[in-house]
Amino acid sequence: MPLMLNSTLHGRKVEFKPIHEGEVRMYHCGPTVYDYAHIGNFRAFVFSDLLRRYFEYRGYKVKQVMNITDVGHLTTDADEGEDKILVAMRREGLKDPWEVARFYEEKFFEDLDTLDIRRAHHYPRATEMVPEMLECTKKLLEKGNAYEVNGSVYFDVDTFPEYGKLSGNDVARLRAGARLELNPDKRHPYDFALWKQDPSHIMKWDSPWGEGFPGWHLECSVMGTKFLGQPFDIHTGGEDNTFPHHECEIAQAEAAYDKPFVNYWLHVRHLLVDGEKMSKSRGNFYTLRDLLDQGYDRKAIRYQLMVSYYGVNQNFTMDGIGAARRSIDRLNQCIRRLKDMRGEVDNPDFGPLMETARNEFDREMEDDLNVTGAMGKVFEFVTSINKLELSLSQATEALNFFREINGILGVLELSDVEVPEEIMEIIQRREVVRRAKNWAESDKLRDELKELGWAVEDTSTGPVAKRLTHPID
RNA sequence: GGCGGUGUAGCCAAGCUGGUAAGGCGCCUGGUUGCAACCCAGGAAAUCAUGGGUUCGAGUCCCAUCACCGCCUCCA
Numbered sequence: 180m181p182l183m184l185n186s187t188l189h190g191r192k193v194e195f196k197p198i199h200e201g202e203v204r205m206y207h208c209g210p211t212v213y214d215y216a217h218i219g220n221f222r223a224f225v226f227s228d229l230l231r232r233y234f235e236y237r238g239y240k241v242k243q244v245m246n247i248t249d250v251g252h253l254t255t256d257a258d259e260g261e262d263k264i265l266v267a268m269r270r271e272g273l274k275d276p277w278e279v280a281r282f283y284e285e286k287f288f289e290d291l292d293t294l295d296i297r298r299a300h301h302y303p304r305a306t307e308m309v310p311e312m313l314e315c316t317k318k319l320l321e322k323g324n325a326y327e328v329n330g331s332v333y334f335d336v337d338t339f340p341e342y343g344k345l346s347g348n349d350v351a352r353l354r355a356g357a358r359l360e361l362n363p364d365k366r367h368p369y370d371f372a373l374w375k376q377d378p379s380h381i382m383k384w385d386s387p388w389g390e391g392f393p394g395w396h397l398e399c400s401v402m403g404t405k406f407l408g409q410p411f412d413i414h415t416g417g418e419d420n421t422f423p424h425h426e427c428e429i430a431q432a433e434a435a436y437d438k439p440f441v442n443y444w445l446h447v448r449h450l451l452v453d454g455e456k457m458s459k460s461r462g463n464f465y466t467l468r469d470l471l472d473q474g475y476d477r478k479a480i481r482y483q484l485m486v487s488y489y490g491v492n493q494n495f496t497m498d499g500i501g502a503a504r505r506s507i508d509r510l511n512q513c514i515r516r517l518k519d520m521r522g523e524v525d526n527p528d529f530g531p532l533m534e535t536a537r538n539e540f541d542r543e544m545e546d547d548l549n550v551t552g553a554m555g556k557v558f559e560f561v562t563s564i565n566k567l568e569l570s571l572s573q574a575t576e577a578l579n580f581f582r583e584i585n586g587i588l589g590v591l592e593l594s595d596v597e598v599p600e601e602i603m604e605i606i607q608r609r610e611v612v613r614r615a616k617n618w619a620e621s622d623k624l625r626d627e628l629k630e631l632g633w634a635v636e637d638t639s640t641g642p643v644a645k646r647l648t649h650p651i652d
Numbered sequence: 653g654g655c656g657g658u659g660u661a662g663c664c665a666a667g668c669u670g671g672u673a674a675g676g677c678g679c680c681u682g683g684u685u686g687c688a689a690c691c692c693a694g695g696a697a698a699u700c701a702u703g704g705g706u707u708c709g710a711g712u713c714c715c716a717u718c719a720c721c722g723c724c725u726c727c728a
Contacts, residue, residue, distance in 0.1 A: 187656095193669085207728095208728070209728095210728085211726090214664065217728085219728055220728045221725095221728080224728075226728090263723085283686080284676060345701095346656085346723075348654090348655070348657080348700095349654095349655090365680060394728075415728095416728065417727075417728025418656090418657085418722050418723080418728075419722060419723065419726095419727055419728065420727080421656085421722085422655090422723055422724070423723090423724085424726090424727090432712050446722095446728090447728060448657075448658085448721075448722075449722065452723070454720085455720090455721095456720090456721065456722095466691085479676065483664085483712085486664090486665090486676085487665070488665090490657085491657070491721095492657080492658065492720085492721055493664090494663090494665090495663070495664095496663075496664070497679085498664080498677080499663075499664055501677080502663075502677035502678085503664085503677085504677095505676080505677060505678095506676050507679070508690080509676080509677095509690095509691090512690060515690095515693090516691080530688075543666085547668095548670090549667095550673085551664095551665060551666050551674095551675080552666050552674075553666095554666095555665090555675035555676080555677070556674085556675080556678075557675085558674090558676065559674080562692095565692065565717070566692075566693085568664090597709090613686085616686070618687070619689095622654035622686095622687075624686085634689095635689085636689060636690055636691090637688090637689085637690095638690085638691095645689090
């Protein structure tokens with residue numbers, strides 16, 4: 180069955196067709212490394228991981244690129260408030276913008292690992308792509324799509340009639356409703372900088388037009404084309420990037436090389452926290468580290484971020500993280516039960532259930548990665564097989580299904596839990612007193628285990644140790 | 653002001669090509685257990701934002717209103 184994606188460029192769901200058979204090339208707007216990424220940022224990053232893992236599940240070879248924006252488009256004497264970089268430098272005791280960028284880049288990668296987000300194939304830094312950006316700027320000047328004024332180079336939107344095709348904006352209308360500050364250097368208010376000269380900037384490079392820094396939109400065009408070719412298949416980012424950022428990327432790349440830039444654009448809607456938009460002033464602004472510090476489980480956070488349709492806002496709540504944790508536990512519990520199945524006789528009810536589960540899971544996912552719907556089908560499957568006694572081979576088949584979908588989800592516990600010696604010892608001690616029906620002592624040992632972060636479940640086949648994943652449940 | 657999106661049980665939510673509403677969490681009852689936890693069985697709970705319209709029939713299409721989100725300025 181075809182995979183349907185809701186492409187912003189098309190304005191509707193369209194069938195995905197790769198440029199290269201069996202291969203997908205994707206570009207994802209990455210972090211600006213002047214602060215910790217917040218939980219909303221991670222919705223977009225988890226989505227890029229979901230896409231990648233899902234394409235791999237479908238058997239595609241995937242190539243991913245994500246930019247690291249380390250060019251501070253900021254000045255030493257910021258007009259309003261204090262410069263973000265300077266604040267970050269003081270906060271972290273760092274000496275220059277480059278150090279700030281490397282510091283937060285490292286934190287970003289740590290956060291990716293925390294959320295089990297698979298690494299993209301390239302993470303180009305903007306500061307290391309300046310030659311390519313200069314080259315693209317020169318090309319646009321040569322072709323007449325850009326003009327130089329006072330050491331800055333602007334893209335001339337009037338030379339690109341398709342400007343607006345992604346966002347649905349219309350240059351004439353934009354001009355009418357313009358509330359931009361007038362920049363006398365620009366011919367049109369929506370012309371945007373490819374190269375900018377500004378003496379007060381901290382980061383500067385040489386160029387044919389004097390010292391300056393690259394424009395805000397150029398890095399993504401250049402990196403996408405360099406690592407993925409032009410056109411490439413999919414470009415993703417937060418919904419806020421649609422205009423002007425992605426619109427400008429298209430204009431630059433297509434004007435420079437006279438061919439389409441990207442075939443499908445997917446935009447991730449923002450998340451709300453407790454029903455409101457996240458902001459520091461509202462006190463509902465969280466980084467990933469904030470949540471971990473409060474004791475929330477990383478897999479629950481991943482699950483929570485992933486199991487909602489990317490095309491609508493998600494209401495992220497602290498209760499939701501706990502609910503996510505318990506949802507994962509339910510799946511894990513089913514997996515554990517399957518591992519104990521040793522029957523030799525096939526259960527006739529199993530086959531149809533298994534087939535339905537696979538088909539419906541796939542059908543939901545093919546519908547624009549409707550993970551929510553797909554998981555609904557998985558839970559229906561869990562409920563129905565929890566009632567059945569299965570043969571070893573059937574249990575194995577079910578386990579394989581969980582293993583496959585976990586390639587996408589990345590939150591399930593499929594391998595046996597390794598129980599530390601110390602814990603095993605207490606559990607065995609508890610078994611001895613339990614057999615002697617010394618309940619007081621038995622419960623004391625159970626409390627002791629809890630203190631150490633472990634639970635014990637007394638099953639018919641003996642005690643099973645279970646790691647307590649989350650103190651706040 | 654313009655463009656796009658959302659509003660479904662206590663909470664998170666699927667439902668997008670129209671035929672009276674998935675799933676998870678929570679809650680209730682029973683089973684299991686030494687007691688729990690986990691699990692199982694059963695159950696309560698939704699006038700699908702509001703008001704019109706089209707239709708034999710609308711959460712699902714159309715119009716209007718309200719609320720919220722994004723963009724029009726850097727931002728996932």
